[in-house]
Amino acid sequence: MKKLTDAQKLVRNIVMVVTMGALAFGYDTGVIAGALPFMQNPLAQGGLGLTPLTEGLVTSALVLGAAFGSLACxxxxxxxxxxxxxxxxxxxxxxxxxxxxxxxxxxVMILMRGVLGFAVGGASALVPMFISEMAPPSRRGQLVSQNEMMIVTGQLAAYVLSAVLAKFFGVPGIWRTMLLIAAVPAILLGGGLFFVPRSPRWLASRGRTDDARRVLELIRSTDRQVRKEMVEIDAQVSKEADQLGWGEALREPWIRRLLMLGIGLGFAAQFTGVNAFMYFTPIILTRTGLGTEAALVATISAGVVAVIATFFGIWMIGRFPRRFTLLGGLGGVVFAHVGLGVTLLLLDGSPVQSVAALGFILLALLFIQMMVSPLYWLLMSELFPVRARGVLTGLSVAAQWLCNATVAFLFPVVLHWIGAYTFFVFAAINVLSLMFVAKVLPETRGMSLERLEQHLEAHFSPDIAAGTA
Incomplete structure (x- = not known):
């Protein structure tokens, strides 16, 4: 095994600390699946007396808070x-x-879920952005994808802890302990960040070039890498010194097109139904006849598949084009939703229905977590120009969270209304998403952030594209 340099070890440690935010993100989005069945109990039995409507409100409050958090942060x-x-x-x-x-x-629960969502949304925008600005170009895809790995690890931890707590400490108010555990990764994140340097690209954009160079000297293995990256960063900062802020940047047609692409990708990522499964798999399985405890245990398999799929997704990102991977994932999602809908319609009352339904849920999560979600967060970290990266990433991720909120709020209601046909609706939406990605998304693999910005400007600017046609 190749020995890591001190710089590579530092980058690895930075990624480990920063992705505590992604771990908290994953735990907070996953734990609601285990807590909801207990929160449905009446107040006298230690719950909150949730109905299908208030269940959707409690779930989507986090997601709406996340939309505001990603934009503000x-x-x-x-x-x-x-x-x-x-x-x-x-x-x-x-x-x-x-x-x-x-x-x-x-x-009060809805309000505090909104506060928690603000932090989740902020982390979802900032963690991949920070990693992308610290990572060397050759490893950016794999390192940024550690964000997705920690999200699904947090969700798996939530499922496992929820099932264990429900099994061995199944008192009516156990859901409160499930939710309190979310403070642990937050403490690790806050403490660890005091030992992490600032982004060299942000430092350079604020005129602190010497500080930027010092950080690069810490996180790059050779002087040649430092010099090459500083030349590109200086050139980009000099170019953008004559340009105005993000408000004026949005008047540029190519940047508006990039923003629309970012928003469209968020729609595609969320309407795979990933969070319908992450939040409501126990609810889906109890409709097939499983008991609450059995459904919670079965949901652990969803977390396991998500982690394994993300591991292979990180491997794929280093070897295959972004477009190919994302299109393949969306195609697989369409197949899985159709299979789940058919299972719920045609096997109603069958003893194998629960197993078949869980199988198609896991197949959907395999495609989503291996080929869609990692690509989404990676693209959000690299698509936008540095002078407005925070704002444009925030806007795009905020739109993604609004799509997430829509799914979280409507899914239990629509499932109650139309049952299995819900998944045929998801399949149709994903066909449209596949067509959008095939038409609009350019390839972004293998370029530094500065070179990629030039490539995207040429791709989305009509004047430049016409001049090079």
Whole structure:
């Protein structure tokens, strides 16, 4: 095995610390699946008396908060930096975790889930962005994809802990302990970030070129790499010194097209139904006749598949084009949704229905977590120009969270109304997403962030594209 240099070890440690934000993100989105069945109990039995409507509100409150968090933190990150913004978010994570675990009523729970969502959304925008700006170009895809690995690891941890707590400590209020555990990764994130340097690209964009060079000297293995990257960063900063801020940047047609691409990719990622499965798999399985405890245990398999799939997704990112991977994933998702819909329609009452339904849920998650979700977060970290990266990433990720909220709020209601046909609707939407990606998304693999910005400007600018045609 090749020995890591000190710089490579430092980058690895930085990624481990920063992705504590992704671990908290994953745990907070996954734990609701285990907590909801207990929160449905009446107040007298230790629950909150949730109905299908308030179940959707509690679930989607986190997601709506995340939309605001990703946008606000994107703006703040361009002003105060990626690292310092994440330190502030770690405090919000802790407040949200404690608040949800102690909520005495549904309105308080919805409010505190929104606070927690603000931190989740901010982390979802800033963690991949920060890693992409610290990673060497040759390893950017794999290192940024560690973000997705930690998200699904957090979700798996939530499923396992929820099942264990329900099995061995199944008191009516056990859901409060499930929610409180979310404070642990937040503490690790906040403490670890004090030992992490700031982004060299953000430092350079603020005129702190010497500081940027010093950080690069810490995280690059050779002087040649430092010099090459500083030349590209200096050239990009000089070019953008004559350009105005993000408000004026949005007046440029190619940047508006990039933003529309980012928003469209968020729609495609969320309407795979990934969070319908992550939030509501126990609810889906109980409709096939499984008991609550059995459904919670079965849901662990969803977390295991997500982690394994993400591991292979990281391997694929280093070897296959982005477009090919994303299109293949969306095609697999269409097949899985059709299979799940047919299973729920034609096997109603069959003893194998629960097993078959779980199989298609796992197949969908395999394609999503291996070929769609890692690509989405990677593209969000590399598509946008540095002078407005925080704001544009925040806008795109905020739109993604709004799509997530739509799915989280409507899914239990629509499943109640039309049952198995819900999954045929998902299949049709994913066909449209596949067509969108095939038509609009350019290839981004193998370029530094500065070279990629030039490539995307040429691709999305009509004047430049016409001149090079």
């Amino acid at each position: 994107g703006i703040v990150a361009d002003r105060v930096g990626r690292r310092d913004s994440l330190i502030g978010l770690s405090v919000v994570f802790m407040i949200g975790a404690i608040g949800t675990s102690q909520a005495p009523s549904i309105p």
